[in-house]
Amino acid sequence: MSNTFLGMPTLPVFGRGNLNATEPFPQAAHRELGNAQLRANLGHATHTIRDKRLKVVAELPDWEDMRDAGSAIKNATMAQLPALLEQFEANFTARGGTIHWARDAQEANEIATALIRETGETEVVKVKSMATQEIGLNEYLEGQGISALETDLAELIVQLDHDKPSHILVPAIHKNRSQIREIFLREMEDVDPALGNEPARLAETARRHLRKKFLSAKVAVSGANFGLADTGTLAVVESEGNGRMCLTLPETLITVMGIEKLLPSWSDLEVFMQLLPRSSTGERMNPYTSLWTGTTPGDGPQNVHLVLLDNGRTAALADEMGRTALNCIRCSACMNVCPVYERTGGHAYGSTYPGPIGAILSPLMTGIKSEENNSLPYASSLCGACFDACPVKINIPEILVHLRGEDVDSKRAKAKVPTQTDLLMKGAEWAFSAGSRLNLLEKGLPAGRLAAGRAKVIKKLPGIGGKWTQSRDIPAPPSQSFRQWWAKEHGAPNAAAPGTTGEGTISEGGRP
Amino acid sequence: MSAREEILDRIKSALRDSPAVPQIPRNYRRETDKTAEQRLGQLVDRLEDYKANVFVVPAAGAPARLAELLAGCASIVVPHGLDPQLLSALPRTGTGDAGTLAVAVDSPERPLTVAALDAVDAVVTGAAVAVSETGTIMLDGGPSQGRRIISLVPDRHVCVLRAADIVEVLPEAMARLEATAPQTWISGPSATSDIELERVEGVHGPRTLDVLILT
């Protein structure tokens, strides 16, 4: 089938579910910053993983070649997505799997519920999955009388504590061992009150708690890290073996995967299975990777389903500047190097997807007009560390700037009258377009000095400038500008400062 | 319109600028020239780093070494296609030897129950191929490796690997595997770092991984 689109262009349809923050980022960040335990844990975690990642990446002579290949493979995937999805569907189906398509979170939840109902079960085991978190599957199932048991240790801790994950790789990183011990004692049956807080003992407790469930589970729900179009194969990458348990023991397996998770071919996986573990946990390889294609007679679940999820992905794809955000393989390297994430933690971002990738992916999927998410593109200093770390070379800073522009445009369209930013920008345009105008403004510098007072700092600016001074002071302006100083030192009144002409344009002749 | 048609339409609409399909630059290493000895050394190093127990023995000495390794066990499970020669030195039940060992054979035709697998002390399997650079052993459900469940439920996995099946980089290993075979790639015993990032070996998968490499 051809990829050419012949119909009427449709408006992007945005995603729903846990993609929206419940409050603006600055507000949430302010609260989270007050949590000293969180900050200490996060600082430790991000630095540890960061160092491990650098060490294992440095081992490979061809790391950059691999990033180039990874980035190109993902761009090629997106460019041919309809054909690849159809190819995947044909291969997966030919080997006994069933494919379902879900336009949004609600539809995906309904499909999963119906599939579970057919089995007659009311309890399912789950492997950690971003997609099912995004659609809020657990909560939905609970409302339908089905309990979903998270089996990844960190997810189990978070679930038992009725909390939310704070990191996509180590979701319970905001809790320390004593807190985890308390949660286990409070929420699990038959835990020995003498339980210590050593991680090995806590892991053992989780093993015992889940073992019975695994061995008797009839239905499992999973996500998938990759889907290979040319073979119809799915892959799950994990550490603990809970993934293997869920993917092997039950009779029914329901996997929910975003449509962007495809790779064109089996041989492309060789790139991603080198990029992902090193970028993610900083290991040469993760302990376990499971691969399955439909069903295998006599081995593993015989009732195998895959729900292909849109939920705003096509909206992100429609943004030519932003679509590479879909190339993300959820390694979390960008989070671990981000100075903003390191301080605020994952909860501040509200959405299932935190950190630098979340700051672009969430608004791309929900639309920048979504009020809770329109502050996310500003949750960055644009330092570029995320771009350097990203194994598939997503230019996150560039997309952040693009989305900031979109946000400003959308607010302007809504406001109808010029906003304060518009007025300021207009003013700046006027001032900077001629040296004489700048001169005029610079005469106001002493007044600024006066406003700063004896402490020589300005603590509060009026209007939108107030947002800037909310968290920082501005030093008092100098008593004279550079141009005024130059004119005084070099005599001639109105003499041009070096590199400028009297009209304020840069003189090309002055450059080497 | 069905969800399928609608999503495909949305995608095509999103791609109406017809983005170019880039050439994939594959300048990364797809084959290497490390010697067999170097590959063996590298694999041992990586596996030990993951806290697996590694034993390198000449193929002829394998049965005796395996018997030694399984000395404390009362029961094991093996896949139907495991080389019977490997088990020849075990003190089998019914032979009247002291410290006998019950050996259960699992096959797709006569699969063991989960409860039976949970009750054995160890599983012994072969392996399809291993990657020395990453310390990864790959099982592809072949007759010497069996159903995925048998190398998962028992708490100890003894994996027998031929040194000839060790390659250096992942692309070399994947070229030897059939994509559609049910696969498990194993790099050390199960582990978690979910509590304060402190690595703990042994959560849900086998807590002990012994690798017997036959030269």
Ligand code: SF4
């Ligand atoms: S954006 Fe890049 S670095 Fe961040 S999680 Fe995705 S793949 Fe990893």
